[in-house]
Amino acid sequence: MIPRIPLGPWKRGPVFAALALLLGLLMLLHAHIPNVGGVGSLLDNLLPWCGVFVPVLLAGALWRRSASAVVALVLPVTVWLSLFGGLLTDRSHPGGDLTVVSHNVGAGNTDPTGTARQLAVSGADLLALEELTDQARGTYEKGLAKAYPYHVVRGTVGLWSRLPLSDTRPVNVVRGDAGPLAKTKPAQSKAEAAAEVRALRTTVATARGPLAVYVAHLGSVRVMPRGGFWTVSRDFGADALAKAVAAEPDKRVVLLGDLNGTTDDRAFHALTSRLGSAQETAGNGFGFTWPASFPIARIDQILVRGVRARSSWVLPGTGSDHLPVAARISW
Template sequence: MRRAVPGLAKPGPWTRGPVLTVAALLLGLLLALHSGITDRGGLGSLVETFLPWFGLFVPLLLAGALWRRSAAAVVALLLPVSAWLALFGGVFSDRSQPGGDLTLVSHNVGAENADPAGTARDLTAAGADLLALQEMTPRAVDVYARELAAAYPYHSVQGTVGLWSKLPLSDSRAVDVLRGDVGPLAKTRRSEDRPVEPPRALRATVTTERGPLAVYVVHLGSVRLMPRGGFWTDSRDAGAVALTKAVAAEPNERVVVLGDMNGTTDDRVFDGLTSRLRSVQESAGRGFGFSWPASFPVARIDQILVGGLAPKSSWVLPDTGSDHLPVAARVGW
């Protein structure tokens, strides 16, 4: 009889696919320990922006493990599966509740929007009590003001952002999220080292039957994928710090933040803000509520955050011609 040569024996199910096993373990560690990834070159921010999508590697690795008949790789996949479910397992359940006292809508209308009048009509149909718009051009501001006037008797515009309301507004002022400091700001600021930039955030007080409500409308700085500098987030991060300081100093108990944050709530830069305010999507939505890009949404960078209010429901509105989808929410007292 022939005897098998020990050195030529076929690997068993627990020794097959070592590369797949290591890949599964690394994926699990990335999901579980993502907050420990360095943010040098914006790496940590980039990973956290698209963190839910890392779950797509699980079925790919599983297919490879089954093809290689690797028991070790299959068992190793329990780590990323458990980590992903711990992070996002609840998003597919319907967390909404009936009722609510205010409907909120936020929309980056897009500077390149070819039909702002049509966008305004679409947004009016949503029936929001408070409507926050970002990335308005000077010419488009007049169009939105005209088209929204019948439904919204009160509005305030600061630079490229605006708030339209069915309830009275007061104490509206710009908030500086361009340089990282907070406070009243003129319509433009001049600097020796950069051109004039209009404000990209405002704060207003809404008069409600339950007392004052502080509302912030925000469009934080863009992020860029730089050829040499990695994922550039400096402007966005400075604005997030400024916004967090403004909210921390806010005297009103009830606060709403609406806007294009150019980042998801998983991003560590928003930890200070989300420790004070709740995302209505995460508290009372269903699914991930991705809002960007409108043609094939892969991330929710448009946020509705509340403090002192009860999230009731959250949803995404249809395409209006912008590169972002509008986001909506119902909140209660």
Template sequence: MTQVDSAETAQGGAGRRDTGSGAGRAGIRRAIGALSRPGAWKRGRVAATLALLLGLLMLLHARITDRGGLGSLVETFLPWFGLLIPVLLVGALWRRSASAVVALLLPVVVWLNLFGGLLGDKSRPGGDLTVAEHNVGADNPDPAGTARDLAASGADVLALVELTEQARGTYETELAKTYPYHTVQGTVGLWSKLPLSDTRPVDTQIDVGPLGATKPTDVKMTYNRALRTTVATDRGPLAVYVAHLGSVRLMPRGGFWTDSRDRNAQALGEAIAAERNEQVVLLGDLNATTDDRVLDSITSQLRSAQGEAGDGFGFTWPAKFPVARIDQILVRGVKPKSSRVLPATGSDHLPVAARISW
């Protein structure tokens, strides 16, 4: 009796599984049938229109006016527009609209063309040098802990931006043992395990924004925020730029204010264009993503380490819930082997690092 009961139970379970599978297939057939009916092409015109507009927005983002910083704002959060695709798909299926489902092909194809390459892990083993960058934050409550975390990251060359006069000594003390060479120019600095030479500030025409000081009044900062130096490596000299472009502000009446950042980006692009060294690395908080047109003068000369050798989007800001990668490692004449985002520190930005080879 036990064997018979077991067999019957097994057959019953298999039957239930077959029933569930059959119900799933039946549901798919019903959905296909509903979408194939003549009326399905007339329903959901609003959803179809929204899908086409979404696709055109992503496809033609570079043609959106930048008046009030609108184009820059759209490009900063461009990857997130992909979240609207499943929302529109649900609406199309709910309306049983074949036209809306077909219209969704446009934003899907455009989004995959723009960002599909970032979905996989492109890192490779090897590399000659590890570089890292971190906006340490002017109001960082634990600069000593941040310095120790960065020293333990294994970076050979470490760029820090948004250094205050109060915290500078802490970073110099905590990093001295790991990095015997360093330079600080204004609010940006570079620490290195290898000798530095030909160090100078880079004029990016920094000015104060329309709201006045961009930091609390008790935080004193000078406004030289870019430098250039040469790192002596076993493979030859490496020109390293460290930069912190102007901040972006959302103005109550003026829209997305980007004037300072935009001027800084243009000046930095001109400085890099004049660089004679073939091997160049730019480390910095650029307050813009590489999709943002404002960086065209820079990205036309340098390649993104995250884009070539990263794993995912590598968002860095804000640290608690990153939505954009505005901390960049860009290169020319060297090959990124890997790129990663480092663990959070006391800053509102996440550190980034990359392994490069000649």
């Protein structure tokens, strides 16, 4: 019987070494992964969570006493830190001229009165609400009237302000069809068409001059039984919003809203190339907002151009399935 020769530390654990290299390449080249069935977009949104596999693979490498696997882990650790290491520090600064808050209040919110009460004392100068329903709209208007003398609502989005508003108009971010879930239906009435407005643009009169503010709620990402992750409606809205911002004549722009995707998502490249994320610039941590019970992604955004984010944070939960986001901006 031939005695078994023990493998050296550089030959043990080839599977763990291969998985570590694969994980690193997956994060490094995520933007080049084909978006077949929306898988690429899904990976973009969950990219920070790739880091949880590092300690798992490290445990496996130590269990196998594999030097090659430990060394291979340098790649995913380096890539993850290059992508998200900056988010682990507090990048906020004191001061600022305006506080802005954005919140998807949730169509299924069973306590709009309580939500309005919480938002009224948030300290926001500008308060954007998304997913407003006809039933709850009056509740928010009544609950926020004392704190905000000015407000505009278009369809399911609105902006409440301590400062005068003007030049308000809807922004078309909705496809002409409803996508794969569409059913044959008669022509819409004007009221039905107005209810489908999911974005607006308005001008806020500040002491430093006009500020263009966009409020948006882009289409949802759906899981289709045979088609994977369906993002067509969301992607159409992202492209339309990017074109509107590109054509915006005002130098100072703030975009508030539920974009149903993170800023890492390839669908928002045209938008994030023109606007910067307040959370990435002046936040502390990832600032995850959805779902409110256990947030795993930041799909509620505050993006700016021509102004500087001084601080960015997430507010306590309300009756919605989203958490509100806030930022302090300055000129």
